Amino acid sequence: MQPADARTGNIYDLGYRNYTGKRLGRRHAVLALYFYTLRSAFGLGRRTSSKIIPIVIAVIAFLPAVAQLAIAALVSDEVDIITPEGYFGFVEVPIALFCAAIAPEITGRDMRQRTLSLYFSRALQRRDYALAKLAAFATALTLLTLMPQVLLVFGNGLATNDVTGYISDNWADVPRTFAAGLLIAVLCAAGSLAIASQTPRRAYATVGVVAWFLISFPIANILVFAIGGVGRYAVFASPFDFIYGCTLWIFGVGAEFESVQEEAGFGLWTYFVAVLAYIGAGAALVVRRFARVSA
């Protein structure tokens, strides 16, 4: 609204300055992405409605532990209804649901909202991005696999009448529980992220993860029991089955009576190898996907 006596153009210095401070570099970027992904897996830092599903599933994962603890408290002694390996068998289902609901969010949101280019134009390499996402999701799943176990151990330890006896009986289980929980979490993370990262559409990613976990299960069941022969190898295509087989191997327990693992007849160590192979393949797929996706 100045009187226009002269037709000139001006560019004004609005005080924009370049950042001349310290730049924290690649390691810091990777850690920042890791923690951010870990938090957003549980919906922290986002709308309330995105916390519902992770919390509900986490509660389901804890239920048997809480139930056994309640019984132990009533009985005032340790209770052994649920074995660590048995618990891992149960928790696979909530973990599968968690992956189906959350893995598409972890990889899909950045692809949908086209923020990948923001990440890649920083010190963060594409491979760093993929591995950070993988590590964060694996950590989130580890919380779900191990926290209930911790609850069980501590709870029983507090309730028992014979603490030293309890410890000496069970201490060998601790590293095994830890190993199994970690392996399960990393495997589910690698597999579900490998699938979910293939598409930005949330619906397709969810269906893909569900198919890997929940559809392979009955089909492998049929192939092993009803068909047999070559069909027995189907047990390596069903995460529920080979994860459980690996868990049994870690705990040195044999296959259950009339279970898929028994029917298939492979040594339990083969499932451990399968888990490792899937982890490697899954991680490779995730890295490859983010190396190629156009940002």
Place this chain on the structure above:
Amino acid sequence: MTQESPAVEVDHVSRWYGNIVAVNDISFALNGGITGLLGPNGAGKSTLLHMLAGFLRPSAGGVRVLGEPAWQNPAMYRRIGLVQERESVYPFLSGYEFVLDSARLHHIAEPEKAALKAIHMVELESAMSRATGGYSKGMKQRIKIAAALVHEPQVLLLDEPFNGADPRQRLQLMDMLRAMAKEGRTVVFSSHILEEVERLADDVLVIVAGRLAASGDFHEIRKLMTDRPHSFFLRASDNRRLAASLVADASVYGVELAGDDLRVSTSEFASFTQAVAGVARRAGVSIYEIRPTDESLESVFSYLVKR
């Protein structure tokens, strides 16, 4: 073109989402010509347009288009065309098929002729056999307009139609809308850019924070805005002496001393800003701080609203 009832009639309409009031007690009536909905982003223009189009239910009040209520009235769409920015096209259809299907869904007799006529109006004949998935953004906008016009609606509602349009498209669209208004149709479009509204609209509805801040001829409103009193806040080495000198200046019509503050009201923004430095120097006073207290578009419109 006269009708018994106005083409668009909005009667004390409000819309709230929980605690947030998006549209606050707006009333107006339109009858032919081009009307621009002007306001800053988030002011409620889109919300209002959606209510006019029958896609949002007013929390209070009523919207009538061509004499009929807008909400839950699919038959109304026979005579209304709607162009939205967020809406998209079916990528597998060609431009011609897209407009043709729109014509068919409107149950027009001879849909092929109507489709060709609409495509001709938006000048897209050369591209009409190509799949719309491959169109540029401007072409998609134009084919959407063609699909919205194919049934020759009496009322046309456009939500931010010039967003992202290049200058040539903007001119072409404006010409087309002017031609439609000349035929007697009612055109309503929204924008947050004054120049667009100034160029195109006969009448303007200014919406700020959900409320109707001004309506009527654009140029009259503009004049009202520049004539409004301005208020400045000053801190000087000697407030009282500066106040005495300022009140002698023709552009100032009020000064107010309150503690350490000096508040000046002026009716002529330009002359005051030029004069204030000179007045201070002649009075031998140093100015430490001077700022306008109500320069935002918000305060401008809130002034208008209070009026």
Place this chain on the structure above:
Amino acid sequence: MIDPTILRLTVRQLLGQRRSIVMVLFALLPVLLAVLYALENDSSDAQGWTAKVALGGLVIGLVLPFTALVFGTAALGQEFEDGTAVYLLAKPIPRATIVFSKLVVAWAATTAVVVVSAALTGAIGLSGEPGEGIIAGFVAAAVVGSLVYCAAFLWLSIATSRALIVGLLYVFIWQGVVVSLFSGVRYFSISQYALGIAKAFITAPDDIFDPRLNVAPAVLFAVLVTVGATWLSVRALQRWEIGEAT
């Protein structure tokens, strides 16, 4: 009540994508398993296996709900997601017409896929054994089940933006786990309606195939759910409001 333009648009939307190929492949899985079974297994329980496991469990229990979920939620849901919903709704077409047209296409697509799967699986699984109405029963179950599922999932896609996940929870948790825990739940499980309808055609004895619901309640509830879900869909579409953001 049905608009040919909407039919044509929906058909092109649903079938012109990778998704339909994936569904077809998925529907061929039970067929493949039936082939393997026929080759490898020489037990005499072909009828029972075919009816209970392959057809009842896989085709009706897995392929049918999954296919209906994908097609049923996409029929209308994709319009909302892609942003073409306004194109369809800003037309002087009764909302009921839109719902019926979409439902017909979703139903036809699902039925085509699942019926073929059921027929082939049944034929191969039973090869040699007397049919005793098994194939006819499960084809009928597929046809009716498709309709009920598609109606329900269509409504779900209008009612919520996360229809796919809710549908998955319904299929796997409600129909999978809860039904086996609480027997009353079978009245609210669409796959049980389908299985009950299959029973009407099957003349084989009960140890071959014995669903949880009888024919009469199955038909009744199937009709109720279909009509109810469709009515709800029409109502929801009439009251549909543009959201602020997806």
